Amino acid sequence: DIVMTQSPDSLAVSLGERATINCKSSRSVLYRSNNKNYLAWYQQKPGQPPKLLISWASTRESGVPDRFSGSGSETDFTLTISSLQAEDVAVYFCQQYYSTPPLTFGGGTKVEIK
């Protein structure tokens, strides 16, 4: 199984400042035949289901604000919120969908306002 490790477990960022979340996979999730990284990011607010923010490591879903960006390749990935807004308080999860079963999630990173 591919193990996904997120860091930090939590972070507190001032409004308008940058938040950076890291995700590391135990094996590469880059499929070389199509040069795509099978890595997604989700946002989960309290009491709500997860929401898909980014797929293929860096492709924002429709309607996701452009302050959210994803980067990285193979085993190391980053989700960046360029200017934190109050509505961004949530837990963020990465997920690999390269190797199934199982599809595996990171442990989550809780983002709060400082």
Added chain:
Amino acid sequence: EVQLVESGGGLVQPGGSLRLSCAASGFTFSSYWMTWVRQAPGKGLEWVANIKQDGSENYYVNSVKGRFTISRDNAKNSLYLQMNSLRAEDTAVYYCATGNPSGVWGKGTTVTVSS
């Protein structure tokens, strides 16, 4: 409106069974792999199982193999999860979701396994 609505959760004793359902609307259900994901209280997300569009392939996390069965009825736009031999560690909110990665999620149904 694209929607997934889960039902069938509840309180069950260890060793018991439950059948979860997920009703889909607003999209072509038969075109999507479907997935069950669970979240134990205060914990992260755990992928449980998924099933191919025509039901010909399905996969499970090791901890539920032999106990849970995923199925679908494309004529009824519905996804199911039959859960047998339930354990305390199966206590969680169970979400159904589309595809890999999962772009549409239901609100979840709560399963509590306790005596």
